[in-house]
Amino acid sequence: MTIAHSPLGKPTDYPTRYDPSLLHPIPRAEGRAALGLAPDAALPFGGCDVWNAWELGWLDSRGKPRVALGEFRVPSDSPRLVESKSLKLYLNGFAQTRLSGTDALRATLARDLSAATGANVSVALTALAHNGHGIDTLAGECIDDLPVAIDRYGPPDPGLLAADPQTPAEETLVSHLFRSNCPVTGQPDWGSVQLRYRGPRIDRGALLRYLVSFREHCGFHEQCVEQVFLDVLARCAPTRLSVYGRYTRRGGIDINPFRSTVPGESPGNPRTVRQ
Secondary structure (H helix, E strand, O other): OOHHHOOOOOOOOOOOOOOHHHOOEEEOHHHHHOOOOOOOOOOOOEEEEEEEEEEEEEEOOOOOEEEEEEEEEEEOOOOEEEOHHHHHHHHHOOOOOEOOOHHHHHHHHHHHHHHHHOOOOEEEEEOHHHOOOOEOOOOOEEOOOOOOOOOOOOOOOHHHOOEEEEEEEEEEEEEEEEEEEOOOOOOEEEEEEEEEEEEEEEOHHHHHHHHHOOOOOEOOHHHHHHHHHHHHHHHHOOOEEEEEEEEOOEOOEEEEEEEEOOOOOOOOOOEOOOO
16 A cells, blocks of 8 residues: 555556456555654544545446536545545546446445545535536635745745734635645646634744745645644644645546644535636
């Protein structure tokens, strides 16, 4: 279950039949250990990873193609995540597979993804005619136009963060300037970050400089969002914190990690203009 044995960054033949063995699980423990999280320690956050599958199709019992939009929610405390290219290959395997109906597809997806991640993955399928996925925005104040000078683009520098303990605040801040890179292929991952907190007022210019310091960093989506969460929690000492990363899609899939100190908090799924 290592990245080296995954299909990421390798030439691959696309399957045409259903095959759950295509799913390649990756333990979260290794990436979290690099962030200082011990494998047996309680996580300082809850949340989930929201995956949107925009290229999902199958055959009905008469052989007619069907399509739908898929939303998969993987709990943040699952012991494993699924490597994204392997998920694309797995989903593509349904393209020539006959199923009795949408419920059969939903049950199959939930079963296979739950087995791969080691946790209960929720699956929602939506018909295109009733998708409700209009272009939306991330709630909060955008900090991208602040007149700040920036000269650090990696590695991520938590020392850039600052907060005023004498000035309490409760606000939601958003930046669309977030970018990191795939640690295997080196391809850029573009995204937006929403940070909602209560506590000492965070210096907005400092936060923007910090987020931009991921620009040349290599890390998976989930690890990057967890690093932002942990760094802000440690450096700014909020009493309440939620961090949501909304990434642009690749291969018909977008991955959107959400981490929060609020027990049971679940994020929405807004489709931003770049998604």
